[in-house]
Amino acid sequence: MRTLFTIFITALFAFVACTGGSTKQAPKKDVAEQGITIPSFNGDSAYKFVEKQVSFGPRVPNSDAHKACAEWLADKLRSYGAEVTMQRVQLTAYTGTKLDACNIIASFQPQKRKRILLCAHWDSRPWADADPDPANHRKPILGANDGGSGVGVLIEVARLLSLTPSELGIDIVLFDAEDYGTHASEMATTENSWALGSQYWARMPHKENYNARFGILLDIVGAPQSKFLREGISEHYASSIVDKVWKRAAEMGFSSIFINEEGGYVTDDHLYVNEFMGIPCIDIINRDKDSKSGFGPYWHTVKDDMSWISAETLRIVGQTVVAVIYNEK
Numbered sequence: 001m002r003t004l005f006t007i008f009i010t011a012l013f014a015f016v017a018c019t020g021g022s023t024k025q026a027p028k029k030d031v032a033e034q035g036i037t038i039p040s041f042n043g044d045s046a047y048k049f050v051e052k053q054v055s056f057g058p059r060v061p062n063s064d065a066h067k068a069c070a071e072w073l074a075d076k077l078r079s080y081g082a083e084v085t086m087q088r089v090q091l092t093a094y095t096g097t098k099l100d101a102c103n104i105i106a107s108f109q110p111q112k113r114k115r116i117l118l119c120a121h122w123d124s125r126p127w128a129d130a131d132p133d134p135a136n137h138r139k140p141i142l143g144a145n146d147g148g149s150g151v152g153v154l155i156e157v158a159r160l161l162s163l164t165p166s167e168l169g170i171d172i173v174l175f176d177a178e179d180y181g182t183h184a185s186e187m188a189t190t191e192n193s194w195a196l197g198s199q200y201w202a203r204m205p206h207k208e209n210y211n212a213r214f215g216i217l218l219d220i221v222g223a224p225q226s227k228f229l230r231e232g233i234s235e236h237y238a239s240s241i242v243d244k245v246w247k248r249a250a251e252m253g254f255s256s257i258f259i260n261e262e263g264g265y266v267t268d269d270h271l272y273v274n275e276f277m278g279i280p281c282i283d284i285i286n287r288d289k290d291s292k293s294g295f296g297p298y299w300h301t302v303k304d305d306m307s308w309i310s311a312e313t314l315r316i317v318g319q320t321v322v323a324v325i326y327n328e329k
């Protein structure tokens with residue numbers, strides 16, 4: 001219990017280092033063990049899916065853009081053959097504001113018992129409270145990278161699943177209300193104010209006794225020159241899954257992007273999947289030791305737009321996830 005408490009406290013304050021490196025091209029098609037063909041992840045396609053989300057404007061809960069984007073996401077996932085559940089729920093933000101939230105769950109081959117969970121948050125932050133200009137601190141963010149990037153990658157994964165079914169069933173869960181956490185101007189951070197959608201789903205999954213072999217959360221995975229380190233909560237609950245993913249990335253030539261070093265702790269959606277559901281779930285998230293926030297300079301600012309999205313970074317993350325899921329049997 002003491003250890004966990006320490007982790008949560010550390011998670012609030014810890015920041016990580018990241019190091020330089022270069023990108024290598026992965027082969028167009030890769031053959032997995034036992035002759036399975038791994039589909040080729042298209043970074044430009046994922047980029048367009050990020051752009052589409054951003055075109056709605058900030059996807060802040062209770063806004064029209066939020067409603068419109070939810071419909072688009074659900075339609076898109078259905079068009080790729082998924083069984084889509086709109087888990088609508090009213091959540092209460094730390095401000096007391098009631099949020100009409102919706103977790104969007106896309107199940108591929110829902111009849112299969114062996115499953116993998118892939119997740120990201122699709123909402124964007126209501127306040128650019130890390131913006132250098134205080135005049136922006138109450139303005140919403142576009143969330144191209146913070147939110148949009150992970151979802152963009154997962155929509156592309158859905159497209160590939162529609163063309164080449166995987167051996168295991170896949171659930172893509174897009175969490176709402178991740179980024180409604182305590183405003184930076186508040187004196188104390190309210191406990192569990194972040195990740196409201198995942199907290200709800202992890203207690204009330206869309207299917208009774210939902211289970212998955214493991215989960216992968218994608219958050220802030222679009223910036224050029226991104227590096228991904230082994231995040232602390234992931235390491236604590238699911239180090240074998242971190243190993244699995246980082247090894248697969250190295251095999252594909254991405255060892256300078258997926259760096260085999262300890263990162264800091266991030267309180268993110270995966271915490272509740274681990275804690276409440278007991279599904280080992282990791283977070284692939286980019287940190288930046290050189291910026292004040294510990295994330296990139298665009299993070300929680302009005303500059304989190306398409307200029308911070310690289311199709312190549314999306315491809316590296318997406319191709320790694322695809323290689324991991326198609327190799328499971």
Ligand code: AHN
Nearest residue numbers: 146179194219266267268
């Ligand atoms: C905190 O800042 C406490 N957690 C980072 C989780 C996050 C926010 N991911 C995206 N936006």
Ligand code: ZN
Nearest residue numbers: 125146179300
């Ligand atoms: Zn955020």
